[in-house]
Amino acid sequence: MTKYWAVTPTSALLADGAPIAELDTSGTPGFTGDKKAGTQLLAERSPVLSDLQEKLYANGRSGDRRSVLLVLQGMDTAGKGGIVRHVIGSVDPQGVDHAAFGVPSREERRHHYLWRIHKALPRAGQLGVFDRSHYEDVLVVRVHNMVPPTEWERRYDEINAFEHELVDEGTTLVKIAMFISLDEQKKRLAERLERPDKYWKFKPADIDERAFWPAYQEAYQAVLDRTSTDYAPWYVLPADHKWFARLAVTELLIAAFLRLKLDWPPALFDIAEQKRRLAQA
Amino acid sequence: MTKYWAVTPTSALLADGAPIAELDTSGTPGFTGDKKAGTQLLAERSPVLSDLQEKLYANGRSGDRRSVLLVLQGMDTAGKGGIVRHVIGSVDPQGVDHAAFGVPSREERRHHYLWRIHKALPRAGQLGVFDRSHYEDVLVVRVHNMVPPTEWERRYDEINAFEHELVDEGTTLVKIAMFISLDEQKKRLAERLERPDKYWKFKPADIDERAFWPAYQEAYQAVLDRTSTDYAPWYVLPADHKWFARLAVTELLIAAFLRLKLDWPPALFDIAEQKRRLAQA
Numbered sequence: 001m002t003k004y005w006a007v008t009p010t011s012a013l014l015a016d017g018a019p020i021a022e023l024d025t026s027g028t029p030g031f032t033g034d035k036k037a038g039t040q041l042l043a044e045r046s047p048v049l050s051d052l053q054e055k056l057y058a059n060g061r062s063g064d065r066r067s068v069l070l071v072l073q074g075m076d077t078a079g080k081g082g083i084v085r086h087v088i089g090s091v092d093p094q095g096v097d098h099a100a101f102g103v104p105s106r107e108e109r110r111h112h113y114l115w116r117i118h119k120a121l122p123r124a125g126q127l128g129v130f131d132r133s134h135y136e137d138v139l140v141v142r143v144h145n146m147v148p149p150t151e152w153e154r155r156y157d158e159i160n161a162f163e164h165e166l167v168d169e170g171t172t173l174v175k176i177a178m179f180i181s182l183d184e185q186k187k188r189l190a191e192r193l194e195r196p197d198k199y200w201k202f203k204p205a206d207i208d209e210r211a212f213w214p215a216y217q218e219a220y221q222a223v224l225d226r227t228s229t230d231y232a233p234w235y236v237l238p239a240d241h242k243w244f245a246r247l248a249v250t251e252l253l254i255a256a257f258l259r260l261k262l263d264w265p266p267a268l269f270d271i272a273e274q275k276r277r278l279a280q281a
Numbered sequence: 282m283t284k285y286w287a288v289t290p291t292s293a294l295l296a297d298g299a300p301i302a303e304l305d306t307s308g309t310p311g312f313t314g315d316k317k318a319g320t321q322l323l324a325e326r327s328p329v330l331s332d333l334q335e336k337l338y339a340n341g342r343s344g345d346r347r348s349v350l351l352v353l354q355g356m357d358t359a360g361k362g363g364i365v366r367h368v369i370g371s372v373d374p375q376g377v378d379h380a381a382f383g384v385p386s387r388e389e390r391r392h393h394y395l396w397r398i399h400k401a402l403p404r405a406g407q408l409g410v411f412d413r414s415h416y417e418d419v420l421v422v423r424v425h426n427m428v429p430p431t432e433w434e435r436r437y438d439e440i441n442a443f444e445h446e447l448v449d450e451g452t453t454l455v456k457i458a459m460f461i462s463l464d465e466q467k468k469r470l471a472e473r474l475e476r477p478d479k480y481w482k483f484k485p486a487d488i489d490e491r492a493f494w495p496a497y498q499e500a501y502q503a504v505l506d507r508t509s510t511d512y513a514p515w516y517v518l519p520a521d522h523k524w525f526a527r528l529a530v531t532e533l534l535i536a537a538f539l540r541l542k543l544d545w546p547p548a549l550f551d552i553a554e555q556k557r558r559l560a561q562a
Contacts, residue, residue, distance in 0.1 A: 058478075058481040062481050081375060085374070089373060092366045092370060093365055094366065094381065094412070096374055100375065129374070186559065190556070197339075199545065199546065199552075200339040200545065202555070203550075207562045264478045264480065265480065267483070271480075274474055278471060281488045281491040
């Protein structure tokens with residue numbers, strides 16, 4: 001890993017208060033290799049992630065209450081789906097609790113905004129994946145004035161308190177905000193309009209949203225400024241290069257798993273005795 | 282596919298009323314190749330399955346109500362988890378609704394046995410995966426007399442009616458019963474006692490269950506005899522060879538997806554108009 005990373009991805013991508021308006025979305029912070037090197041490294045690192053995930057799962061089955069929760073945020077076409085497919089796709093589906101948060105349903109709208117989030121939290125031993133999350137309630141909701149400012153205003157503290165509880169309960173949060181340029185988004189939307197196998201990913205409303213780009217930048221800035229905590233920090237991911245985004249998320253997850261210092265759980269039975277029993281069964 | 286399959290897996294593996302006591306669990310019905318050929322073919326066929334699943338997902342996002350539900354049954358160590366990891370692991374996690382049914386929770390026990398099944402059914406456009414299922418309620422429940430015979434006796438018809446409803450609603454059921462020999466199970470349990478990375482998969486109760494093997498065979502026979510219907514047939518899978526089991530499940534899923542005659546959904550918008558709008562946005 002040290003071969004290509006000048007510094008750890010954890011330090012290269014950590015939100016540090018720098019304005020995202022100045023972010024080079026085509027950059028590869030901390031990584032010194034090119035696309036070929038990055039793709040090759042991803043192929044090497046995916047099995048490492050998969051092994052760590054299996055260890056978490058094994059411990060979960062043996063009574064360990066801990067879990068990992070990947071929170072993915074980003075504008076349309078930022079590549080959240082690609083991360084799920086290509087990064088999360090490399091681990092055992094049994095150990096993944098995946099949830100995508102779209103426009104709230106009628107039932108969800110009748111509850112507190114964290115209601116649907118609570119229901120989708122990863123079980124002990126699981127790798128949870130949120131494709132969008134409770135942060136939508138201070139992003140799209142703020143940008144489109146869906147609730148009065150006094151209401152979204154208090155959500156930042158509420159979210160911090162909520163995440164503090166999660167961490168206290170044993171969940172490691174890996175929050176990643178993916179950023180692409182306005183031009184890169186135009187390119188990706190154009191591709192969806194060119195390829196019949198991509199039409200289904202396109203919604204005319206995606207174009208309308210482009211007019212709100214500056215408002216979204218502002219809302220994202222507030223998220224990073226107000227909800228990047230020491231117990232649940234944000235990582236800022238330049239995502240114009242899909243290969244880099246996938247590699248970086250893989251590394252951030254590996255780093256999070258390594259902090260759990262996972263080993264295979266010990267046998268909860270007398271091995272010699274069970275061997276004797278099995279021989280006779 | 283015709284290269285190695287003397288007949289289609291669908292016909293080679295379809296439950297045909299033959300007694301499972303006479304099944305060669307080390308066989309590879311319909312497949313003429315060896316392990317190397319099977320492993321290579323699996324590598325070729327996984328992307329085919331993945332593409333078909335993406336098409337189902339795309340259609341689901343565009344209003345198609347259909348889904349596919351893989352039901353996996355089998356004794357401990359039969360390899361259900363390996364199927365999830367190696368077969369389902371090759372498709373996009375976003376499109377998979379996975380559920381494993383263990384011993385019912387207290388809450389589940391206070392409901393009808395189909396309650397937890399209903400809650401876990403795949404959403405439109407999803408590939409559902411049941412690792413164990415409602416069939417546990419006529420397998421372990423019958424073997425261990427957990428309810429009176431009059432009660433499990435009526436469940437076969439109930440299950441058929443339930444599955445008929447699912448099919449009517451647009452769900453394609455792929456029900457696969459995996460069979461290994463008693464010796465193969467001993468080998469696999471022994472391995473779990475040898476390898477520290479496998480201890481967590483072992484429960485002493487797994488050995489106790491071996492005494493009930495004949496009763497389970499009888500219960501499985503009743504399942505095949507009474508719940509293999511034209512709308513939701515059972516496939517009988519010899520599973521001593523893991524490579525064969527994985528390949529066969531992949532082929533059965535591909536066949537099920539092909540029957541849906543999926544194509545990419547058409548654009549639900551005027552393409553030229555959206556291109557013009559995007560150019561200006």
